[in-house]
Amino acid sequence: MQERVSVVITTFNREDLLERAIRSVMAQDYQAIELIVIDDHSDAKTAALIEAIRPECDARFVQFIYERNAKNSGSNFSRNRGYALATGKFVTGLDDDDYFLPQRISKLVARYDEKYAFVCDAPARIDKTTKIVSDSNHKRVVTLQDILCENVVGNQVLTTREKLHAVGYFSPEIKQQQDRDVWTKLIIKFGPGIKYSFNTSMVDAEHGSDRITTSLKKYHSYRKLYFKYKQHMTEATDSHNLYQLMSFRGYSSTRMNALLRGRKKGLKLRFKLLRRTLKEMF
Secondary structure (H helix, E strand, C coil): CCCCEEEEEEECCCHHHHHHHHHHHHCCCCCCEEEEEEECCCCHHHHHHHHHHHHHHHHHCCEEEEEECCCCCCHHHHHHHHHHHCCCCEEEEEECCEEECCCHHHHHHHHCCCCCCCEECCCEEECCCCCCCCCCCCEEEECHHHHHHCCCCCCCCEEEHHHHHHCCCCCCCCCCCHHHHHHHHHHHHHCCEEEECCCCEEEEHHHCHHHCCCHHHHHHHHHHHHHHHHHHCCHHHHHHHHHHHHHHCCCCHHHHHHHHHHHHHCCHHHHHHHHHHHHHHC
16 A cells, blocks of 8 residues: 655746646655645735646545635745645645656655655756656665755655654744755755655746846845754865855956865964954844
8 A cells, every 4th residue: 555645836926837746646656645735825816727637636636635724824834834744655746837757756755765854856957949858766875064055955755744853844934945944954964865866846936037047036045044054064174165255246256265175274464364354144
């Protein structure tokens, strides 16, 4: 008997893309799926779409849940609401402008290992001219220092409902880099994750204008994560994060390299300059 997998889709005014996402979950070769759609207070078109396809969803899924937020509350609130409703042993997410390939869930469930925090793959980014799908079964361990340097995981994983609940879902105060924050919490509590190099989901660049983040927004999101997890960083990881923060604030590579070289060498004058620079940044 298959273990139930809860898939959470959050959406806001993207009924056409939402239908594509839902139908990609319908097309999975894995049967025991619970689909949860959280509507972040979209206009009436989204509710009309759900009403139209509900009979298909009820017939396909072991459980289908559609909830509409009373007001527009953001992605973290919506995701947390969805995962709190989940009843499956496993949970995973899907952005409304992305979609799954038919073997997505079955491949990840088959490769899930309780020794690790989560399992994920390498989502393919597509546009009008590019569609790259890999079948490689190569895997890598995603360590804490890996995820503290950058989001090498992507925007979705498959893990257990209990593990996600144990780390408190998505942090309301983290407005950017939310995914990386959750993956970091999972790794800290449950150990490394596993990432496979095959692709079972598609990130649609054609509809990703809201994915674009300004340097200032990146700076503030990296800054929050830097201070949240600084105590877990090695010296190399700490330096990498400082380099990123300085680059988002417009520091030249020459100045950044000089500061970080001085920091590593322990030169008193360079340390003073670095502290002054960090004071300017923070």
